[in-house]
Structure formats: structure tokens, C-alpha cells
Amino acid sequence: MNIWKKAYEKWIGNEQLHPPLKKELQSIQYNEEKLQELFHKDLTFGTGGIRGVVGAGTNRLNIYTIRKVIHGLAHYLLANCVNVKDRGVVIAYDNRYMSKEFAIETAKTLGVFGIKTYVFTSIRPTPLLSYAVRYFGTVAGVMITASHNPPEYNGLKVYNEDGGQLIPEEANEVMQEIQKLDNELKVPILSEIELEEKELLIWVENEVDDAYLQEFVQITRQPNDVFQTKRDLKIVFTPLHGTAYDLVRRGLDVFHFPEVHVVEEQIISDPEFKTVESPNPEEHQAFQLAMEKGYKVDADILLATDPDADRLGVAVKNKAGTYTVLTGNQLGCLFIDYILTHTDPIFLKNGRILKTIVTTELATSVAESYGVEVVNTLTGFKYIADEIRQYDETGETYLFGFEESYGYLFSGFVRDKDAIQAAVMACEMAEFWKRQGKTLLDVLEDLYEKHRFHVEDMTSITLEGVSGTKQIEAIMNDVRDNPFTEIASLQVEKIEDYLVGERKILPEERQETLDLPKENTIKYILENNNWLCLRPSGTEPKIKCYYGVSGKSKEESKIRLTSLKGAIEQRFDQILKNIK
Template sequence: MSHWKHVYEKWRSFEQLDPALKQELDKMADNEKELEDAFYTDLSFGTGGMRGELGPGTNRMNIYTVRKAVNGLADYLVAHVGDARDRGVAVAYDSRFKSQEFAIETAKVLGAYGIKAYVFDTLHPTPLLSFAVRYLKTAAGIMITASHNPPEYNGFKVYNDDGGQIVPDEAHQIIGCIQEVEDELTIPHLQKDELEAQDILNWIGKEIDRAYLDKLAEISKLATGEQQQDKDLQIVFTPLHGTAHDLVLRGLSQLNFHHVDVVEEQAAADPEFSTVKSPNPEEHQAFTMAIELGSQTNADVLIGTDPDADRLGVAAKDSSGHYTVLTGNQLGALMLDYILTHSVSNLPTKARMIKTIVTSELGRKIAADYGVETIDTLTGFKYIGEKIREFESTGETFMFGYEESYGYLIGDFTRDKDAVQAAVLACEMAYYWKRQGKTLFDALHSLYETYGYYLEDMSSLTLKGKEGAEKIAAIMETIRKEPLTEVGGLDVEYVEDYLAGERTVIGTKLKESIELPKENVVKYILGNDSWICLRPSGTEPKIKYYFGVCGSSAQEGQQRLADLKRDMEDVISRVHNV
């Protein structure tokens, strides 16, 4: 009998199995392929946590896989954080199916270890979990969320005591503890009433919100007098059925942005995300209702947050008067320019901007113009948070951090991407440019004219299940064994292999070390300030490939981008079908 079948039989015969999960297992009984996918492996716990489809099985999100992850984290905390039991763990959850249930299950397992749990009493954004860890000085944090994944997904993200997502060294130790758990079905846990009676379960109320909003007001670049004035900026906001509604509105209100229309159909939390194909502000279809409302109200700016409010999308009027959704790279460049323009009179000597290796090079150009050094990290905001923590000992000053996938951080009182902060600053920025007679779209093109037309794009190939994971691994192996020398008419100048930790200069035997953690990523640096980067997603069954170009005009940049994408699609198609 196959190993997965042994595991399936163990679950099926477990008398105390959760009734809802047992019912689902019964429905799957005649579908061997579905059963194999649910049991052939354990749900992967990566460098930040785990994410997967809801349902029964060791490869699914359910109370047993959550308990197993919490058990491993608790073992790690007890072994490595001397006062972990007293400091406790902060826990938050979003609007997804089972999120609140998984948060309470987390507290039950922590309670069995005598570790206090501070659980939000209502759903909250991811950045509030990061803030709560720092505010309460807990030993760790847990966020129950699957970000912008489809409705059938949920996830479990772990934060360290700095409020940042755990980094690889921490993750590997936690994973080791998780792997030592022999039976996910029989993990010790207390009941909710026991936790409350022993004062191990503590509910977080409005105190954290108020403290966060106080900090949020401090990121404004407006003079005190301007902050107190009513702003003639017409805003449309959609939280896309998620957690950002109240905090974004309160954050805008305290800076006297009162002309805000909310897309009511998308205001309420809804785990089905029933009005959108995907609750992801990166997807332009998510702005359909916001654009309709903006057209009715003649809005100056449209803002949209993903369900756990760590990503922000923004749309502004283009030269023809139509709303155009800005890319993450474009919005990040605008924010960086706005922040540095309003900081130039008191810029610290060791001011730093942080971006990821797949984020536009336009930000580096802008930062350099202000004498600000840019630091590159691997993909993932955990690395940006890690750098900010390092600054506390190096004397460097964090000015701004962003990634192309709509993640931004302005004030370091949180250590993860923060769509609430970004939403408020984006509106403030739109107000600033409106007073200059410009839209955000106009301001963006001024940046292009000054620094060059930096354009970027991303494609992906989704390959689900065991077979898909094997194909993704094979694609990356082939790319390494058969490196490209020319793409889109541009010569490859360097190949950066982040798994090997080395940069190869093409045409020579010269190799240079890359001083970043090892990760399964390959990046090609091409001529004319262009590049391509390939990496398997850490949260979805995808391989992603990113493109970046620079042109002297929009037309030149668009042509270079099209050439790169065409050639790379051919490469991926050929390798995939081999």
C-alpha cells in the first residue's frame, strides 16, 4: 500500500476526526487522484509559513495541519525564547473561511504549552498583527490569511518578535520542530473556556487600533496646518471584501480627507469575494466597480486593498481622462519621489531605500538623485523587514521600502508591507499633485521624462499538484544547465544564480559572490538596463518570470518589453514541453 494511503486510512479511522472533515473525506472516497493530492505530502511550511486549499488531508489547510504548525512553533519558542510563555504570541485573522476558527485553534495549542495568546476580537489587517507584536512585545505573531489567493485557500504566516515575517534561519528551525511532530491528529490542546479561565487567552480590543492610528498620522508629509484643513480630493475606496475598511477610513479622516466614497458592494467582509474573479488589486478587473463609481463621482483617485490589507492598488486618470491602474513599480516610484522631495531639507546622512531584486530600477535612479543608497533584497517583504532591523545597529535610516507586487512600507512601526499606510500616503500624494494641477498619471510621466522610461511586466505558468511541482523544478534545472546568451535582441551580460550565490560575467570565467540568502532564483542582466528574473512562487503553484527594460521613450520601452516577453515565453514553452 502506498504511503499516502496509510495516512489516509489513519485519518479515516480516527474516531475523533472533526465531523465536517470526515464528511468531506467520505465524499472523496471514490476519487483516488483527489485523495492522493490531499495526502501524498505534508502541506509545505516555507520561509514565512504555509498556505493551501482548505479541506481534509495532510496537504490541506485544516485544524490538524494548523495545530501541527503551532505545535512546532511552540516547541521552537520554548527552546529559544526564555520568556516566551509570559510574553506570549499575538494572533490575528482575516475574512477567509475558517480564519477565526484557526486563530482560536492556535490559541488552544499555545495554551497547552502555557504560552499566552493575544487574539484580536475581530478580523484585522496583516500590518496590525505586525504592529501588535511590537506594541505588546510578544515573542512571536501569527496571521491567519491567504492574502489574495482564491476563496478555497487559507494560510498561516509566522512573525518574529520584531514584527517581521520570519526569515530563513528562523523558518528552518521552526520547520525542524514541525517535522518532529509524529501525529497531527493527537496534538495536545486546551479548550477555549479553559484558556480564558486560566487567563492564557487574552482578547485584543481597540487599544491596538488607536495606538496604530496615532503612528499612522506621523507618516504624513503635510505641514500641521495643512493636515487640519479639509481636503478637496475626491476618493473612491474598495477593501475588496477584506479587512481594511475601518482603518483606512479612520486614517484618511484624521488627515481630513472626508470626500471618500466606498464601493458598498465590496465593503463587507465576504470569504467568497463574490464580486471579483480575484480579490487582488494587482488584477485590473478588481477595480471594475471602483472605476464605475469613480466615473459617477468624478473621483481624483481610486484605491483598493487586498483581503488582508497588506497590498494596495491605485488608479488615476490618464491623459484621456480614463482611469488607469498603476503598477506596483509605478506607485512605488511615485511614493519614493514624494517622500524624498518632502525630506530633502532634513535627509539623514545614511538614508536608505530598500527594494527587491524583481522591483523596477527606476526607484534606484530616483533615490540616487537625492543621495539615498538603494539596498536590494530577495523577493519577499520579510527581507525588507530584516534589513530595517539591522539598521538599528548600523545607524542607517529607513526611508521607504517596496516591491513590485503592490507592497509598500513608509513608517517602520510595522515591519511588513502595509496597505493602510500606503492608502493614506497615496491619497495625500494625489492631493499634493492636484494642487500642482496634475494627476498621479501626470506625475509619473514627469518621472519618466527625467529618469527614463522604465517599464516592467511579469508572466507566470501555473502547474498544480505533485506533477506540477516536479515540472517547475525541471524548468529551473534546465534554465541553469542551458543558460541564455541573448533575449529579445539584447545580449546577456551577467547571470545571477541566487541558489549558487554567484554572479557570472558572460564571456569570461569571472564569478562574483552574491551576498544574499540562498534562494531558487535566476536573474539575467541584459544590455540597455534590461533584465529578466525567474523564480518559483513561494505561496502558489507557479513559476514566475519578471521583465524590466528602460527606453528613451515610451514607444522604445514598450517595444523592448514586448521583445523580451515574446522570446521568454518561447523559452518557457519549449522547456515546459520537453
């Protein structure tokens, strides 16, 4: 019997199987293709946790796959952390299907081990979960969310005792514990009543929200007399049916922004996200209703947060009177310039800006013009959070961190990207420049004039199935074994291979060690501050290519970007043709 059939028989033959899941399996009992999809593998626990379509089967997210992950997490915590049972784990969840049920299943599973849990009574943003870990001093945090994935998805992110997402070493140890369990249907749990009777379940209401907002006064860059006055800025805000509405509104109140117009249709907590094609502020269609509202009220700035409120998109009016959506790179550089302009020079010498290796080099140019060092991490905010943790020990000063995919963090009281902090600070920054007679687009143009015109982009190729995996491997192997020395008439100056942890300096081929974790990523650094980076996706059957170019004008930069893309596409086509 096939492995998937054995797994299916185990599930359908279980008399105690959760009735909705049993009903789902019975409805497709003669559809072998569908059953194989549900049972041909287990959902994989990676560095970001676990994510999948909600439904029956080992390849779906359900109460049993949740229990299996948390059972492994409990073993990991008891083996690696101190005072686990008393310190406990804090659990939050967003507005997706089954989110609260999965949160309670998490508490039920941890309760068997005598581990106390703090569970929020209603939906909360991801950054608040990160803060709650630090606020309560728990050994870990669990966030039930699928971020901006389609409605049929849900997921689970695990946070360490510092409040950051698990780094690879931690995640690998958790995964090893998960894999020791061979039957997810037999994971023991306590009932909710038993948890409450044993005082292992503590319901959390507004205590953490209030404490989180009290921290906000430390992120402003304006003097107290300005901070305490009402700000003249017209704001439109949409939480895209997610979790950010209450905290963003309260945060804007703390910063004295009275004129906030919300997109009423998108305040509703809707797991179907009916008013958008995708609840992702990186995609411009997510701003459609916000723009309509913006034109009606003549808004200065539009804000959009993704469902779990760890990403922020911003749009501002251009000279033609229409709204332009800023890229994550553009907004991040505007933030850097604003922060450093308003930071005492005494703190700049030891200050650090953090960004990922696929984030714009304009950030480096801006920061260095203020004498501030930029530190690069691998892709993923967990690496930025871990760097902040190290600064607690070294005494270096964390000033700001961001990644190109709309993630920003101003203050380390949270250890994950925080769209609530970013939304409030975007408004403070826009209002400051409005008083100077400028828009954020005007300031961005000033940065380009001073630091060259930087343009970034990302392309990807989807290669599915077993053959796709081999093709992605072949591409990465080819660019390693036969490296570029020139791309689109630009000389290669450095090749950084993060899988082997080496940087090669050309043309002399001198080697340096990269002080970063191992990852299957290659970055080519080209002359005149141009670069590209290749990496397979960790969650999808794709290989991604990130590009960063700079030129004396926007036109020159865009032409260069097109040339780089063309050169890479041609190389990929040749590699794929050779392996067919």
C-alpha cells in the same frame, strides 16, 4: 497499503475526529481519486507559513493541520526565545472561512505549553498583526489569512518577535520541529474555558487599533499647517470584502480627507468575495465597481485593498477622462519621488530605499537623483523587514520599501507591507500634486522623461506534477550551464546567480559575492539598464520570468519588452523540447 490510504484510515478510524471533517470524508469514502488528493502529502510549511484549501485531510487546512504547525512553533519558540510564556504570542485573523476558529485553535495549542496568547475579538488586517507583535512585545505573531487567494483557501503566517514574517533560517527551524510530530490527530490542546481560567487567553479589542493610528502622524510629508487643514480630494475606496474598511477610513480621517466614497457592496465582510472574480487589486477587474462609483462622484483617486490589507491598488483619471490602474512599480516610484522631495536633505545621506531584485530599476534612478542609496533584497517582504531590523543596529535611516506586487511600507513601526499606510499616503501625494495642477499620471510622465521610459512585466509557465518539477529544474539548470551572453540583441553585462551567491561580470567573467540569502533565482542584467529574472514559484508549479526594460520612448521600451519575451519563450520551448 499506499501511504495515502494509511493516512486516510487513521483519520476515518479516529472516533474523536471533528464531526464536520468526518462527514466530509464519509461523503467521498468510495472516491479514491479524491481521497488520494486529500492525503497523498502534508501541507508544506514554507517561509510564508502554510496555505491551502480548507477541508479534511493532511493536504488540506483544518484544525489538525493548524495544531500540528503551532505545536512545532511552540517547541521552536521555547528553544530559541526568552521569556516565552510571559511575553506570549499575538493572534489575528481575517474574514475567510474558519479564520476565527483557526485562531482559537492556535491559542488552545499554545496554551498546553503555558504560552499566553492575545487574540483579537474580530477581524483585523495583516499589518495590524505585525504592529501588535511590537506593541505587546510578544515573541511571535500568527495571522490567519490566505491573502488574495480564492475563497476556498485559508492560511497561516508566522511573524518573529520583530514583527516581520519569518526569514528562511527561522522558517526552516520551525519546519524541522513540525516534522518531528508524526500524528497531527494527537496534538494536545486546552479548552477555551481552561485558557481563560489560567489567564492564558487575553481578548484584544480596540487598544491596538488606536495606538496604530496614533503612529500615523509620523508618516505625513506635509507641514503641520497643511496637515491640519481639510484636503480637497475626492476619494473612492473599496476593501474588496476584506479587513481594511475601518482602519483606512479612520486613517483618512486622521489626515483630514473628508470626501471619501466607499463601494457599499464591497464593505460587506464576505468570504466568498461575490462581487469580484478575484479579490486582488493587481487584477484590473477588481476595480470595476470602484470605477463605476468614481465616475458618479467624479473621484480623483480610487483605492482598493486586498482582503488582509497588505496590498494596495490605485487608479487615477487620465487625460481621456477614464481611470488608469497604476502598476505596483509605478506607484512605488511615485512614492519615492514624493518622499524624497519632502525629506530634509540632512536625512538623505544616510537614508535607504529598499526594493526587491524583481522590482523596477526606475526606483534606483529616481532615488539616486536625490543621492539616496537603493538596497535590493530577494523577493518577499520578509527580507525588507529584516533589512529594517538591521538598520536599528547600524544607524542607517529607513525611508521607504516596496515590491512590484503592490506592497509598500512607509514607516518601520510596522514590519510588513501595509496597505493602510499606503492608502493614506497615496491620497496625500495625489492631493499635493493636485494643488500643483498635476495628476499622478502627469508626475509619472515627468519621471519617465527624466529617467527614461521604464516598462516591466512578468510571465509564467505552469508545469504541474512530477514531470513539471523536472521540467522547471531542467530550465533553471540549462540557463545556468549555458548562460546567455546576449538576449534580443542586448549584451549581457552581469549574471547574478542567487543559488550559489555569485555575480559574474562579463565579458571578463570576473566574479563577485552576492550578500543575500541563497535562493533558486537567476538575474541577467543587460546593457542600457535592461534586465530579466528567472525564478521558480515557491507556492505554485510555475517558473516565473520578470522583465524590466528602459528606452528613450514608451514605444521603444514596449518593442524591447516584446523582443525579450520572445527570446525567452523560444529558449524555454527549445529546452522543453529537448527533454521530452
